[in-house]
Amino acid sequence: EPEVTQTPSHQVTQMGQEVILRCVPISNHLYFYWYRQILGQKVEFLVSFYNNEISEKSEIFDDQFSVERPDGSNFTLKIRSTKLEDSAMYFCASEVADTQYFGPGTRLTVL
Amino acid sequence: AQKVTQAQTEISVVEKEDVTLDCVYETRDTTYYLFWYKQPPSGELVFLIRRNSFDEQNEISGRYSWNFQKSTSSFNFTITASQVVDSAVYFCALRDSNYQLIWGAGTKLIIKP
Numbered sequence: 001e002p003e004v005t006q007t008p009s010h011q012v013t014q015m016g017q018e019v020i021l022r023c024v025p026i027s028n029h030l031y032f033y034w035y036r037q038i039l040g041q042k043v044e045f046l047v048s049f050y051n052n053e054i055s056e057k058s059e060i061f062d063d064q065f066s067v068e069r070p071d072g073s074n075f076t077l078k079i080r081s082t083k084l085e086d087s088a089m090y091f092c093a094s095e096v097a098d099t100q101y102f103g104p105g106t107r108l109t110v111l
Numbered sequence: 112a113q114k115v116t117q118a119q120t121e122i123s124v125v126e127k128e129d130v131t132l133d134c135v136y137e138t139r140d141t142t143y144y145l146f147w148y149k150q151p152p153s154g155e156l157v158f159l160i161r162r163n164s165f166d167e168q169n170e171i172s173g174r175y176s177w178n179f180q181k182s183t184s185s186f187n188f189t190i191t192a193s194q195v196v197d198s199a200v201y202f203c204a205l206r207d208s209n210y211q212l213i214w215g216a217g218t219k220l221i222i223k224p
Contacts, residue, residue, distance in 0.1 A: 029212065043156070043202065045211040056209045091156060098144055098163070100212060102156040 002026045004103035016081050021106045023075045023092030026028050031057045031095035032075045034067065036060070036088040037105075043091070049075065082110045113138050113207045117215035124193055125134060125223050132188045132218045134203030140164075144206040145179065145186045149198040150217070159201075190220075198222045 005024045013019050025032050034046040047067055048055040054067065067079045075094075079086055088109045093100040114137040124130050136145065147159040160170060162179050170177045174191045190197055200219045204212040 033211070035212070042216045043204075043212070043214040045213070048210055056211055079125075089154060095210075097148070098206065099158060099161050100206075101158055103147075104155045105154075107154075 003062065004092055004094055004101055006090075006103035006106050008106060009104065010107045010109070012111065013070075013082055015084055015110055019079050019082055021077045021079075021092075021108070023077070023103055024073055025075055025092065026096070026101060027073070027092030029094035029096045031055075032069070033089045033093040033100060034077045035093065035096070035102075037091065038088045046077070047070050047092075066081050072074075080109075082108075086110050112215045113140075113205055115203055115205050115213055115215035117201075117203055117218050119218045120216070121219040123220065123223065125219040126195055127192050129191050129210075130191060130193050130203050130220065132220065134188065134215060136184050136186065136203070136205045138184075138205060138207065138210050142208075144154075146204040146206065146212065147177065147186075147188050148187060148202045149199045150202060156202070159188075177196045193220075193222045195222050195224055 007022045032049040035043050037043045045058050047057045047061045049067055064080045068076050089105045089107050091105045092103045116135045143164045145162045149157040151161055160177055167179050176189045178187045198221055200217045202217045203215040207213055
């Protein structure tokens with residue numbers, strides 16, 4: 001069964017550094033999403049992406065964040081200058097038939 | 112405003128007991144979808160069920176069942192004859208007209224042997 005995959009599973013970075021989180025959505029899906037979950041808290045929407053552009057973004061998704069689909073298979077989330085409060089689990093999802101399927105997540109730790 | 116409330120922060124039961132997880136939602140949309148996801152200790156989010164707002168039929172899948180009541184804006188989830196492997200955090204979510212998922216805070220379910 002096709003799955004959403006994410007790399008790396010865990011990323012440790014220093015405050016102020018740039019990180020790129022990678023996702024490979026399920027191949028026939030057209031809508032893609034990033035969510036984050038701070039430890040022990042609820043899942044929060046970051047951004048949705050369709051037809052090679054952002055459809056919606058939340059207040060969390062400020063100028064430090066960007067998304068890209070560079071090659072038709074990968075879907076990346078870049079954080080330009082990480083802050084301590086960016087430490088969280090980041091989930092990618094892709095959607096078909098009104099249902100979002102999630103990757104296993106990348107745990108980002110900012111020191 | 113769109114909102115999902117899972118009032119039960121944590122539930123602990125003994126194996127083989129039945130348990131119901133509550134979910135109440137608020138939305139102004141007439142067309143919407145409701146979901147349940149399971150987050151086991153390993154951390155991934157596992158899709159369990161999708162319900163659209165026009166389909167109020169209850170659904171059963173093995174030991175899992177869901178009760179959608181539009182009149183009370185609730186979408187409750189029952190596990191019958193619970194097992195230790197059911198231990199996880201369960202999230203209820205609402206998909207709004209912008210396609211994003213709005214999540215409840217989750218209910219941590221502990222099944223003791």
